[in-house]
Amino acid sequence: MTRHRAHIAMIGIPAVSHMLPSLEVVRELVARGHRVTYANDPAVADLIAPTGAELVPCTSVLPVADNDWPEDPIAAMGCFLDDGIQALPQLREAYDRDPADLYLYDIGAYGARVVAESQGRPLMQLSPTFVAWEGYGEEVAANLWKLPGAEEYRRKFTAWLAGNGAATTDMDAFVGRPDDTIATIPRAMQPQADRVDTKTVTFVGPCFDLRADAQGWAGPANAERVLLVSLGSAFTRQPEFYRRCLAAFGDLPGWHVVLQIGRHTDPAELGEIPANVEVHPWVAQRAILDRADAFVTHAGMGGSSEGLLAGVPMIAVPQGVDQFMNADRLVELGVARRIDTADATAEALRTALEELVGDEEVARRSERLRAESLAEGGTKRAADLIEELLPG
Numbered sequence: 588m589t590r591h592r593a594h595i596a597m598i599g600i601p602a603v604s605h606m607l608p609s610l611e612v613v614r615e616l617v618a619r620g621h622r623v624t625y626a627n628d629p630a631v632a633d634l635i636a637p638t639g640a641e642l643v644p645c646t647s648v649l650p651v652a653d654n655d656w657p658e659d660p661i662a663a664m665g666c667f668l669d670d671g672i673q674a675l676p677q678l679r680e681a682y683d684r685d686p687a688d689l690y691l692y693d694i695g696a697y698g699a700r701v702v703a704e705s706q707g708r709p710l711m712q713l714s715p716t717f718v719a720w721e722g723y724g725e726e727v728a729a730n731l732w733k734l735p736g737a738e739e740y741r742r743k744f745t746a747w748l749a750g751n752g753a754a755t756t757d758m759d760a761f762v763g764r765p766d767d768t769i770a771t772i773p774r775a776m777q778p779q780a781d782r783v784d785t786k787t788v789t790f791v792g793p794c795f796d797l798r799a800d801a802q803g804w805a806g807p808a809n810a811e812r813v814l815l816v817s818l819g820s821a822f823t824r825q826p827e828f829y830r831r832c833l834a835a836f837g838d839l840p841g842w843h844v845v846l847q848i849g850r851h852t853d854p855a856e857l858g859e860i861p862a863n864v865e866v867h868p869w870v871a872q873r874a875i876l877d878r879a880d881a882f883v884t885h886a887g888m889g890g891s892s893e894g895l896l897a898g899v900p901m902i903a904v905p906q907g908v909d910q911f912m913n914a915d916r917l918v919e920l921g922v923a924r925r926i927d928t929a930d931a932t933a934e935a936l937r938t939a940l941e942e943l944v945g946d947e948e949v950a951r952r953s954e955r956l957r958a959e960s961l962a963e964g965g966t967k968r969a970a971d972l973i974e975e976l977l978p979g
Contacts, residue, residue: 593977594622596687597640597713598678598699600670601628602651604819604889605693608715608771608794612691614638615970624687626678626699645677649695661736668744671697675751678702689977700761705752709976712768713969716888716909719763720782728759764788767976769969772888773895773960776916789972792963793892795873804874810843814940815875816883817847818906819890824851825928828904830858832883834933836940837861845875873897881944883936886914886925895922898957900943900950904931921952 597613599606606627616623617639625635626643630652635642649670650656657663675698682702690710692699703710719728731737744758755761764787774780774790806813816832818825829848836844837860844864848854854866872890876882876897884890886903891913894901901923903914917923924939943949964971 591977591979592620592622593688594624594685595689595691595973595977596624596626596643596682596699597691598626598645598696598702599693600649600651600667600695601631601647602649602695603631603634604887605695605715606631606634607889609691609693609713610634610638611794611966612713612771612969612973613640615966616973619970619974624681624685626681626696643678643681645674645681648673659734659736660731661734661740664731665736665740665743667695667697668740668747670695671701672747674698675701682706689973691973697762700755700765701748701751701753704754709978710765710767711973711976712765714768714770715772717772717777718768718770718783718788720777720779721784722779722782724759767972769972771969772892773956773963775895775920775956775959776888776891776913778912778916789968790963791968791972792960792965793896794966794969795893795896804871804878806845806875806878807843811841812843812880812944813875813878814842814844814881814883815847815870815872815879816844817870817872817890818849818885818904819887824849825906826852826856828928828931830856831931831933832936833857833861833864835936837864839863839937845870847872881940886910886917886923888913891917892960895920895953895956896960898953900946900953902926902936902939902943904928920956922949922956 595616597609599609613623613625623640624643625640626645628647629644632642647670649666678698686706690699690703690708691713694714700710741758748756748761766787768788770788770790771794773792814836836842842863846864846866847870848866850868860866872893876893876899879899882894882899883902884894885906887910901917903917903923903925905911905914914925918925926935926939
């Protein structure tokens with residue numbers, strides 16, 4: 588039972604992989620009677636509307652539309668800082684007039700923390716990926732600050748904090764975890780999980796919609812086995828890889844294949860499509876995984892989490908950022924094979940599939956990890972934690 592009807596603000600960035608976990612949490616909070624506002628770019632309004640939250644338009648300058656991120660790590664970090672700087676006046680205009688009782692925010696939405704701290708309101712971070720562990724700064728982050736441009740980046744960030752009313756003016760503390768963080772991933776996917784401060788971080792597991800019929804994929808009734816191939820939402824311009832998948836899995840006896848190719852690949856580039864393959868720019872991934880027997884994934888944290896939640900073995904073909912680490916983690920867990928894109932020949936892909944689905948130990952591990960992910964509580968547990976933080 589909710590304590591009272593509160594105004595809860597979710598402040599995010601228009602990256603689909605970051606939004607999907609928060610959308611289900613927002614939907615649950617609305618269902619519990621809260622008024623939820625969601626500040627994000629109008630380009631993603633169609634994702635927010637079905638949750639029942641009110642869109643607070645906040646334009647973004649992040650290069651998510653064309654996935655044109657700088658290769659230099661400091662420059663990529665600078666994209667988030669620049670976005671936070673230009674978003675802050677928009678957030679203040681909205682929330683100085685209509686303050687929230689509690690602010691939720693994505694790890695990349697820096698302006699959210701400034702607004703909450705300047706108003707003295709409670710805030711909670713929703714992390715769609717792994718969090719820093721004790722010693723992370725010395726073991727990982729310290730290497731970033733040795734790169735060209737790092738010193739100027741730190742100066743710019745620190746000056747912005749000092750001039751905008753944030754209570755946390757130390758940059759490292761500001762970009763680190765606040766006192767309350769919900770990690771919407773399985774604890775099994777967290778590196779150095781035993782070194783994470785559980786006083787400030789709660790792993791609730793994936794917060795996707797678990798209703799199998801929620802997005803309406805039924806599939807062919809006569810399919811013996813189902814394989815989903817998806818490189819997520821950002822790294823989808825891979826026509827050669829898709830052609831290899833068609834060569835590997837097309838006309839494979841007993842298999843029905845769902846191939847997601849994104850909006851940047853023309854199906855005509857793939858050549859003849861085998862009869863057992865359906866090709867789409869976007870698919871109902873959760874619904875398909877509920878029927879799937881295997882999953883070829885780029886090993887983004889969202890896809891990895893969905894795969895664990897569905898209990899399916901995975902072929903991990905990482906494309907960028909944290910996906911290489913995620914792929915290795917899936918292999919360590921004993922539920923996946925990693926094949927880098929350059930090595931992803933039709934023969935290698937087919938062999939990996941046959942080995943995975945024929946391995947009883949992989950099936951046992953997949954089922955155990957599925958049970959552990961479900962036990963973490965997901966969406967309802969996240970909503971409970973958020974309500975506990977509400978004032979009064």
